[in-house]
Amino acid sequence: MRFAFRADPRRGMTAKPAMLRAGAVLVLLAAWQLIAMVRIWPPVFVPEPAAVWRQLVRTSTEGYSGYTLAEHLLVSLRRILLGCLYGVTGGIALGLLIGIVPTVRTLLGPLVTFVRTLPPLAYLSLLVIWFGIEEEPKIWLLLLASLPPVAVATAEAVRGVHEDYLNAARSLGASRWEVPFRVVLPSALPEIITGIRVAVGVAYTTVVAAETVNGVPGIGGMVRDAQRYNQTDVVILGIVVIGLSGLLIDFLLQTLDRRLVPWRGRG
Structure with a gap:
């Protein structure tokens, strides 16, 4: 009896992007090491990858x-x-x-757009005046960055x-208050999750600004302190x-998207 084994084509399709990403990272590290070795700029501007690795070990321990x-x-x-x-x-x-x-759209729509166009540092000082320098202004800043x-x-x-x-939904007996939560919200869920992904990205880019005021402990506070002492490897x-x-x-958000909205892209 002869057995024939077939290679799974999906395995190659999965491995190829991973190999491309790994190769891109290696090329970037090699270029970084080369630039650091030829000393185009002094180490205080462009430290070697090994120096950053040493800081990783030191700051972790x-x-x-x-x-x-x-x-x-x-x-x-x-x-x-x-x-x-x-x-x-x-x-x-x-x-x-x-x-x-429609009335709420007329009243609050321009306000949401106004806040969305403001850079976080524009109202950070105001939040510090209102809430002090502890956790409250940081949380409020990230809230205002992610809400719009x-x-x-x-x-x-x-x-x-x-x-x-x-x-x-109305013909099937849904009440006025059931329609938004049982029809509108599920139908809008794909775009809402996309908005959440954008909001989390905006909040993450804002965290360094949020932690410029009494941000230690905090990864943004660590970067700020390192910048003050020209510790580029820590930055x-x-x-x-x-x-x-x-x-x-x-x-993780993409995984949640696939679980909650399995029909995306199939219609």
């Missing part, structure tokens, strides 16, 4: 500014989680109102729900940690 790298990162992630939790919740509620109620993208995405998604869905380490953790968070 001995710490920096009194806290380990993991402690800095976890504090920043906690701030992002709280700020985004409040911002996403408020953004969905506000977006539903803007999308469903979710509100805009939710409002546009709600306005794009087909009228036939609403009429069908680069902080940037890499922020980027990698941001990629992980976005991957």
Whole structure:
């Protein structure tokens, strides 16, 4: 009896992007090492990858500014989680109102757009005056950074729900208060999740600004302190940690998207 084994084509399709990403990282590291070796710029501007690795080991074991790298990162992630939790919740509620109620859209739509166009540093000083220099201004800053993208995405998604869905729900006996939560919100869910991904990205880019005021412990506070003393290797380490953790968070959100909206792209 002869057995024939077939290679799974999906395995090659999965391995190829991973190999391309790994190759791109290796090329980037090689170019970085080459630039550092030829000393186009002094090490204080462009340290070698090995120097950043040494700082990774040192900050993970001995710490920096009194806290380990993991402690800095976890504090920043906690701030992002709280700020985004409040911002996403408020953004969905506000977006539903803007999308469903024309009067609310007229009154609050321009205000949401106004806040969305402001850079975070524009109102950070005001938040510090109002709430002091502890945790409150940081959470409020991240809330204000994450709320507008979710509100805009939710409002546009709600306005794009087909009228036939609403009429069908009403003809089946859905009440006035059931339609937004049982028809409109599920139909708008794909765009809402996309807005949440954008909001989390905005909040993560804002965390360094949020932690410029009494931000230690915090990954942004660590980067700020290192910048003051020209410790470029620590600054680069902080940037890499922020980027990698941001990629992980976005991957988790994409996984949640596939679980909650399995029909996306299949219609």
